Amino acid sequence: MSVTSKGKSAAVPTLRSGTLGTSDIVFFVVSATAPLTVMAGVAPIAISLGGVGAPAGYLTAGIVLAIFAIGFTAMSRTVRSGGAFYAFITRGMGKHVGMGAALLAVIGYNGMEIGVYGLLGTATADTSRELWGADIPWLPVSLAGLLLIWYGGFRSIEFGAKLLAVLLAAETGILLLLAGGVLIKGGADGLDLASFSPGNVLFPGMAAVLAFAFAAFTGFESTVIYRRECRNPDRNIPRATYIAVSFLGIFYALMVWVVIQAFGNDAVVQAATDDAGGLFFSAIAVYVGGWAASLMHIFIVTSILASLLAFHNAINRYGLVLAEEGILPKALGRIHPRHQSPYIVGAAQTVLGAVIVLSFAAAGADPYGQLLLWVNTPGMIALMALMLLTAIAVPCYFRRIAHTEGALRTIVSPTAAAVLLAAAIWLAVSNISLFTGASPTVNLVLVGLVPAVFLVGIGIAFWLRRSRPDVYAGFAEEPDPKKAIVGTPRR
Secondary structure: EEEOOOOOOOOOOOOOOEEHHHHHHHHHHHHHHHHHHHHHHHHHHHHHHHHHHHHHHHHHHHHHHHHHHHHHHHHHHHOOOOOOOOHHHHHHHHHHHHHHHHHHHHHHHHHHHOHHHHHHHHHHHHHHHHOOOOOHHHHHHHHHHHHHHHHHHHOOOHHHHHOOOOOOHHHHHHHHHHHHHHHHHHOOOOOHHHHHHHHHOOOOOHHHHHHHHHHHHHOOOHHHHHHEEEOOOOHHHHHHHHHHHHHHHHHHHHHHHHHHHHHHHOOHHHHHHOHHHHHHHHHHHHHHOOHHHHHHHHHHHHHHHHHHHHHHHHHHHHHHHHOOOOOOOOHHHOOOOOOOOOOHHHHHHHHHHHHHHHHHHHHHOHHHHHHHHHHHHHHHHHHHHHHHHHHHHHHHHHOOOOOOOOOOHHOOOOOOOOHHHHHHHHHHHHHHHHHOOOOHHHHHHHHHHHHHHHHHHHHHHHHHHOOOHHHHHHOOOOOOOHHHHHHHHOO
């Protein structure tokens, strides 16, 4: 408690508990994946590499992550720390591995967000050029985006959820409009399900498709980050996780199949190879109209902004918990008295983003080919590694406690998920040049950052255990039930 100048007690500001329902959390996590950007910007590359069987790759990735979600959500009912991934890993594998995971989460989520400011700049410039014939520089757009996202994170979590609901509706709506146009007109050669035939699914390029497909889901796992602000988290977090991964798996597969039908099985691969960036725009212009293609260009930009805001909020909550635990400076753990947001850590994260963006700009780096791809790719691999560690931690955790969960949720599913996620990471790393377009040396550095960061985190844990045992003891511990989070529930 704090004391006002008149001697009256005032509650210490906290996060706004009891605010988010299932749909709100779904908006956050699905927005983080940027469905329209993934479809229009990345899916054509998957089609050019994997052929017409590409939709099956996205569906397969969704099934694998749904298997992961079984053990993940079972553990979420008993692990209540706001540290999410690293708290899960700590429970199952110990504080040293958990500390490595915590540093990996901070680097991973920051990488997934900050690199995208380069994409925001280039996408906005492309949209301006396409619609109005005006050339605008990318850097001012990226810096303006940093300020917009800071403000979105500074405001209440309710504000963010409502904004993301609108932006997500826009980007999914324009894709569904394309789907309706193609289905009504029957595609280029009539509708068929050849994309799911064994011959097309087992096409040699499908390994690369799977790598892209798993990357497209990055961000769905952040449901547990919002536990402290969630109404009935034991029910709503598992529900939101399943809804998010199911929606993404089905939606991605549907939209990739739709654009294949728009061009026809015989022509789509060549079309995707010749003009990957224009594939979805050309399809919607033909089947719906040029006005819809113009809207899609605009919604690409809003899709990127939605993804940035979702990741920014996730990073803020990781930083808040680490500050509360003494791993990061305590000042970062302050919460705004009115908006009940972690505004100091949000400002720090924005400054970090500005420093990295300005550094790339000063070096003359390409905002897409270097700022986006070189910063985003290790972030993606880091988050996939966190999912793998979490899958391994689930059975280890349930072996140590008394519980009523069945073997399917505590052993079979997480073990299968661990094997499948390890394969997914191998696919991503072995196809790293497709993600970065960089030299072998640069790729080695980008991939090597992930284990290096993890090992540094483990080293920090050893240092804390020796030099700051109080901080080490409190790391990733369960919140004290006597110190209930006080907030403003939504009525």
